[in-house]
Amino acid sequence: MLIRRLCTPSKALRQVWHCQQVAVKCPSLFRAERFAIHPGPGRTATATMSASTIQKDKPSKMQAKFCKQCGGTITFSIPEGDQEWRHVCTSCGFIDYYNPKMVVGCIVEHKGKLMLCKRAIDPCKGKWTLPAGFMELNESSMAGARRETAEEANANVEVVAPYAHLDIPTIAQTYIIFRARLAEPYTYSAGTESLAVQFFEPHEIPFDQLAFSSVAITLEHYLQDCKQGTFHIHHGVIDKRPASSPNDPTTFTLRDHVAIPTQMPAKL
Ligand SMILES: [Zn+2]
Numbered sequence: 001m002l003i004r005r006l007c008t009p010s011k012a013l014r015q016v017w018h019c020q021q022v023a024v025k026c027p028s029l030f031r032a033e034r035f036a037i038h039p040g041p042g043r044t045a046t047a048t049m050s051a052s053t054i055q056k057d058k059p060s061k062m063q064a065k066f067c068k069q070c071g072g073t074i075t076f077s078i079p080e081g082d083q084e085w086r087h088v089c090t091s092c093g094f095i096d097y098y099n100p101k102m103v104v105g106c107i108v109e110h111k112g113k114l115m116l117c118k119r120a121i122d123p124c125k126g127k128w129t130l131p132a133g134f135m136e137l138n139e140s141s142m143a144g145a146r147r148e149t150a151e152e153a154n155a156n157v158e159v160v161a162p163y164a165h166l167d168i169p170t171i172a173q174t175y176i177i178f179r180a181r182l183a184e185p186y187t188y189s190a191g192t193e194s195l196a197v198q199f200f201e202p203h204e205i206p207f208d209q210l211a212f213s214s215v216a217i218t219l220e221h222y223l224q225d226c227k228q229g230t231f232h233i234h235h236g237v238i239d240k241r242p243a244s245s246p247n248d249p250t251t252f253t254l255r256d257h258v259a260i261p262t263q264m265p266a267k268l
Contacts, residue, residue: 013177019161022134059085093174103214104173105132105143113199113217116206117152120195123246124211128216128259130177131155133193141176150179151196155188157181161264162233164218166254170198173216179231200228213238213252221259225266 064074064087072091079086079095087096096187106114107130116128133142142159149157157180164177182188188197200206202223210216217238225231236257244251 006244014053021169029156056085058081063098064086064096066067067094068096082243091239095257096162098172100167100174102131102135102141103173103175104135104141104148104177105130106145106157106159106180107148107163107218108149108153108155108162108180108182108184113201114205114222115149115155115182115188115197115199117151117190117194118196118198121193122188125248126195127211128206128209129211129215130190131167132215134178142178145176145178150191152191152194155186155197156183156185156190158183161231161262163231164214164221166214166234166236166238167215168215168238168240170238170242175218177214177218211247213240217251217254229248229266231262231264231266232260234259 006085006194013194045106062074062076066072067074067089070089070159072089074087074096075090076085077088078084079088087098087231088094089096106115111142117131118128119125131152132145133148133152135144136147138181139147146157146159149155160179160181162176164175166175168174190197205219207216210219217236221232221234234257236254239253239255241251
């Protein structure tokens with residue numbers, strides 16, 4: 001199994017789901033905590049939670065300091081019935097949930113070559129990557145992958161199949177990469193986030209100039225599939241060393257790799 005080591009950039013997480021009306025006092029991590037609750041339907045006015053049930057360390061880095069609802073001060077607390085530290089408003093009780101980001105993109109095939117984009121922006125400006133980016137609200141992963149390819153490479157593509165699903169827990173990101181073919185009008189050029197767009201023969205892929213661990217792993221498995229003659233659908237977890245450089249090939253490993261063979265012959 002080929003494994004290359006790069007890493008992927010971290011960005012602030014701003015996924016907001018919903019709020020519960022819970023205001024929390026947190027006198028000590030090591031004592032029982034008393035939760036003062038603004039009662040909602042079916043809720044009690046107060047509840048207690050033993051610190052002994054807390055399994056995870058309190059996060060050191062806050063994603064937000066102020067409440068999106070009222071502007072009050074945010075603090076870390078574990079709400080009643082939860083197992084995770086949350087960003088909770090000390091004024092109105094709003095719970096601001098932060099969850100992993102989804103990154104979607106394409107391996108674009110055309111005439112036996114693969115598309116790469118040279119990044120025009122940091123992180124990893126000047127490095128090569130697959131066209132990919134953060135999935136937007138109200139779109140599917142496949143639509144997001146096509147949109148990102150259109151934005152970064154001004155290219156229209158036809159998605160062929162899902163190819164890789166890679167989790168990167170260290171930076172709270174999940175990648176879904178699709179195989180795709182360049183489609184009519186078969187044109188491409190650098191989008192605003194790209195310095196250049198280029199199709200590479202498999203042996204030309206600049207592995208020492210790739211931007212992210214997810215891209216390196218995806219491409220290595222893709223080439224391996226081509227060598228074996230069968231495409232697989234790949235899943236795995238990238239363990240990335242915290243605070244490491246986004247393009248340092250020595251700072252990550254792939255684990256729990258699952259490769260499910262498909263009926264699709266792999267050939268570029
Ligand atoms: Zn608030």
